[in-house]
Amino acid sequence: MLALLAESAVATLSFPPLSGRVVDAADVIPAATRATLDQKLKDLEDKSGIQLVVATVKSLDGADIETYANELFRTWKLGEKVKNNGVLLLVAPTERKVRIEVGYGLEGTLTDAISKLIIVNAIAPRFKAGDYGGGIERGVEDIVTTLSTDSGEWEKRPQLRAEDHSLLQNFITPLILIPIFLFVFFSIRRNLATPGARQLVRRGNSTVFIPVSTPWGSSTWGGSSSGSFSSGGDFSGGGGSSGGGGASGSW
């Protein structure tokens, strides 16, 4: 119910879908730049877990860029849920506005003042000259540099990831094992029900079911765990939120 109400509040604004790390809905970034940006953003996430997303929109739907950026950030849920380590670089070429929206967890590193400096020095002058690709690229570089200097963010990463994974396994394990046990249990019973099977059991051949079920069970097990790994390739938000940190500017 809470989610439903929250959605209705957002319904007045229309957002592009989160199709990747670079969402160029206004179509102002050259394709080559888009590819290099995407790689840069992916490297950042692989190293530090920080989700930095670049978005350009055709229109802000009449809202100011602060409100739009905050709602968009919360809709996309950038950054990990616990750490809220997401950043959104939003460009609205029609309104000539740009904003760096910073998730709760990164407010101490990418402060309002630094965000403002990046916009004023790296982004706005290039946008003024009509070079959207160059401005965004330099802005992203500066943001990445700022975020990469925070070493604490880097060190904690492996531990958290391991924890997260074990949590997932704890949840999935019974889901997989219970059907296996049921399958084994019922197949034993069915075999016991047939007259011939009773003899098999008596001869001590009931163990035959266990080696049959084990390779089948282990193969499912392996399949599912690799599946949870591959889900990292498809890009989506991690559940993070933002409380309006960052800075905006115009050109």
Added chain:
Amino acid sequence: MTATLSRLRAAMATVFLGLLLSGCGFNNIPTMEEQAKAKWADVQNQYQRRADLIPNLVATVQGYAKQEKDVLTAVVEARAKATSIKIDASQLTDPEKVKQFQDAQNQLSGALGRLLAVSENYPDLKSNQNFLALQSQLEGTENRIAVARRDYIEAVRIYNTELRTFPGIIWATLIYRSNKSMAEFTATDNAQTVPQVKF
């Protein structure tokens, strides 16, 4: 004797009903209340953050624009007044108290707006790095205040709706009788717009 017995029976029926329906939103009212209170704490934190920025800002402006005494004292006074009014989470049901808080903060917003408008007249001040950093921090804080207020208003709306609609109204009348709806915190637009300066 029969009266007490029937009252006892009614009480027992209530308890039984409570156990039976404990899954049907019994926890909603306290949960939503706590959420709204937490959002209120956010609002107050962000206002406090703004108040903390002001002494630095005033000191920086003073270095360049001593003659703007009126504007500077107005900011200092408004800050003192705004920080003196604190609202405990339990006082959120008192509309008068919430209005006082809001008025004091709005007054501070107005005074700050005038200060920033006046500082436009001093090119040296405008190009001062410290002032620029403070200005961006202040902008950021104003935006955080706006977000925190929006979140609080939404949380209060959800809580108040739960108190007045089915099935929450059953729990509100049976068990959470002391829970009153929280004061609406109107989103005033003049808090965000810089007031006009007339010469």
